[in-house]
Amino acid sequence: TLPSHRKSSEFIMLENVRLRTGLALAQFHFRKRGYPQTEFTKLYSNARTALVIVPEDSEHRSLAIPLLTSLQNKFRGNKLTIVIYDSFRDLSSSLAHCDVFPMTKENITFFYLPKKRAVQKLSRQKFDLVLDLNIPMVLTAADLCRSMNATLKVGFAKEHGDRFYNFQLKTTHQKNPERSYEQLLRTMAMF
Numbered sequence: 001t002l003p004s005h006r007k008s009s010e011f012i013m014l015e016n017v018r019l020r021t022g023l024a025l026a027q028f029h030f031r032k033r034g035y036p037q038t039e040f041t042k043l044y045s046n047a048r049t050a051l052v053i054v055p056e057d058s059e060h061r062s063l064a065i066p067l068l069t070s071l072q073n074k075f076r077g078n079k080l081t082i083v084i085y086d087s088f089r090d091l092s093s094s095l096a097h098c099d100v101f102p103m104t105k106e107n108i109t110f111f112y113l114p115k116k117r118a119v120q121k122l123s124r125q126k127f128d129l130v131l132d133l134n135i136p137m138v139l140t141a142a143d144l145c146r147s148m149n150a151t152l153k154v155g156f157a158k159e160h161g162d163r164f165y166n167f168q169l170k171t172t173h174q175k176n177p178e179r180s181y182e183q184l185l186r187t188m189a190m191f
């Protein structure tokens with residue numbers, strides 16, 4: 001057997017290969033689909049339905065709850081769908097007035113992309129807005145965002161983000177997720 005420090009470095013290398021491969025696959029999948037020129041004026045204020053991808057990071061998720069509450073107030077009457085990760089089902093109890101889609105391990109490929117059946121199930125609904133609340137790149141969330149047929153696809157600015165979002169917020173609060181979510185809400189309110 002290998003020493004534990006060697007196993008962990010090999011594991012990290014495998015994870016990096018999986019992520020790079022997944023990113024390449026996503027880029028290949030969307031290679032012919034560019035974003036049409038979009039006028040952002042009133043896109044958010046006129047939006048009637050939204051898909052929100054909750055942060056994978058548990059600390060970020062708890063800090064995003066005020067933003068989720070605000071979105072739940074804007075999109076009343078089950079017009080808000082929330083994607084949560086399987087291990088974070090505790091959050092679903094506070095989101096009583098919206099649809100919750102658990103992103104389970106069974107819905108994610110080996111290369112961290114959402115499986116076709118998950119994308120198809122969510123694509124049955126029409127969304128005006130897709131919002132990825134992950135501050136760092138989470139390939140599953142970014143690819144899911146890009147896969148939805150929505151006019152406005154919002155995410156935080158990150159490396160390779162232009163492949164997945166047509167609106168990226170570059171926050172001045174990179175080290176403070178709570179302030180980043182506040183800034184996102186203020187920015188979206190301008191539209």
